[in-house]
Amino acid sequence: MEVCFVVGRNGAGKSQYLIDQAKGNNQDSLYLCNTVHDRSQELKTSKRFSVKNTGSHPNNVMKSVIKKMMREGTHRLHQIEKILLYCGYASHITVTMRAGKIDSRLDDFSDTSSIKKLTEMIDNYFNGEDEISFNVNFGETSDISSLSKLENLLHQEKPLRHYGMVKAIEISLYKNNGEPVPLLNASSGELSLMTSLIFVLGEISGTNMILIDEPENSLHPRWQREYTSMLCSLIEYHEVKVIIATHSPLIVTGAQLDERVSSSIYHPATGNLEFSSSTNIEELLWGQFEIISPKSRFLSEKLAEKLEELSAHKVSLNQSIEFIDSASKASFDDGQQDIFIAARQLADSIARG
Template sequence: MFDSNFQIPTELLSFRNTLPEDVNIIVGENGSGKSYMLSQLAENHLKSNNKDVVVIANSIHDKFKPHHSIRFHPLKNSVGRKYTKDVLKKSLINMSKDSSKRINFATNVLKYVGFDSKIGFRLHFKNTSLNDIDDIFDLNDELFLKYKLQDIDIEKEEREDIYSELLKYLNYSIKNKKVYNQRTYNEFYDIIWFNMNDYESSYKFSLINLFKWEYILVRNKIIEPIDVFLSKNDQIIPLLSASSGELALITSFLYITSIINEKTVILIDEPENSLHPKWQREYVKLLVDIVYLYQPHIVIATHSPLIVSGAELNVKGAKIYKAQNFELELQEKRTLNIEEIYYDLFDTIMPENRILSNIIVNQLNKLEKKEISLENFLKYLDPIYDNVRDKRQIKMLDGISKLAEKIVLQRKN
């Protein structure tokens, strides 16, 4: 089932029953196999249990394979920024089936990112003038259907449902027109806002039902794709005008919220892409706060020490695995600062890193106390040399090597 080179801990293949926070984080250098391990985990969970698998791939070069299972729910960055509109619409359709919990979670996501707790939509009819629409409203239902919907290859009952929903939208829009002149009717449509704090009231406009038929209506040249808007301090923001980080967080979390069920598997690859440092540090906590009622099994692959430190600090059940040479090693639970995480988990030493000094001083003390030999001390420095890039650090390491030799020489004298 797995590549023979990979040794994946059994904890990642099953749900934890002792803690509500089943969070596992895989770290490691590029090429260590983190993303491939996630793809193999997805395959395993789809084959060996009856749980939904939600995949969030933030890298354009993810390793997840296409899968036809109805339990496989991928959201991939490779599909592009414009796909976020479709994701958001599909998420609202799913949430409408179970509005109470899911909508509350969605509201929390919008507020966290800094937006108002509402989402706006606007529908444009294609190539329709003001006079055309006025004429249509003077006709009866059958003539309207014949006029606009007769060529759609669907059952009559569904055609009538579409008509009913379009009529609701048109009536609502006409009541809220702010301008009246001879420009196209499209320009008079107000944005319909779904207030996430009053979802049941917003739902009466039934625009969510139109999302289900949007593809049919666009394909038959009746409407343009439905526009999506956000609001920040009551200022209207087209969805695609939001920053990459805002879109990534909103889209992925709303997607998870709309799909998750009891004991869902959530696999996330490189969530830090485009995220503000504050959001990286709080990412795992926010995710757990949103999904904890469903007790999911979460596995995250990341390059971000901020995500790791935030998880260790805020999520009691978080386990950290280091990927190296196609193996995963569980790391001892401890609260580390960013410099320590860079060195211990990512084998990276930052310029002006005080941790580097502390580590070396500790080893020098051991050398002086004859707890280690000069040969072992110099071997200890080898991987540090390999991971430093700053000239000042290299110069410091050269000086430390000479200092170690002096310590041994003085010991002999």
């Protein structure tokens, strides 16, 4: 799968590049923005997920996708199981609806036939109870009759709430030990990852491009590193191009380790497009993120280059040591520290002649 990473410092034009790509696409694009600085409102034809959009509220996304997948066939619900399990939850949820106090002015409404149908639905489904719950199991075949009722209620949610017949719809997740967790009580990282990926599953049909702005926000480092792989596992049977604007070196290096991903790097500040190799990914980490990866061939080459320049009197000992120290701070692999110690000793030896 093709994945293009858009990198650069703040103000380099990463978000604008995503917007321009969506505008130039001849099909509907999926646009996901996990930052409050979202400027994608101008994308009228794209399907948008935004932390600033009420339609992207976790409850709303989950209800919308469940409704859509049940309409297309309950077999599609199984796709959500992978996301819940990955985030540490069981493969089922509960949707609870609470009955409201029916508006006493209903008799004054002109559309009495529609109101009568809604009232009959509520009387039939709630059977005099204050609430009704539906268990949706994404890993097994659920009760078709129960799912059909849930689909009908979700389809009619807007008028039901408008007339006061339903006052609340709540969704609960479950931990693996069976403990229920209200959806909105999940951590910010869990909500961000679950909601955005479920949105992709629900909206990917008819799309040939997915654009994602700063997916790393609120995500645990492990989820950042595995983000591209997880996304690809969900959409690998769809012919789509993925473009990700990111500040996270973990998202970039994680993609490099996945053989299914053919990655490239775009620099909006210069307009340069580079195709991934182990060397230029490492150079990118140093140049854009000031990070050095474990087992870095780039590190070895740069250290050798600086020591050769010292030997040729092109740089001073202080300049060589400054580079070694900066590289040491940029490394997140403790095993590399022995290399930096040896490099400092070798630099001292070269300087002494």
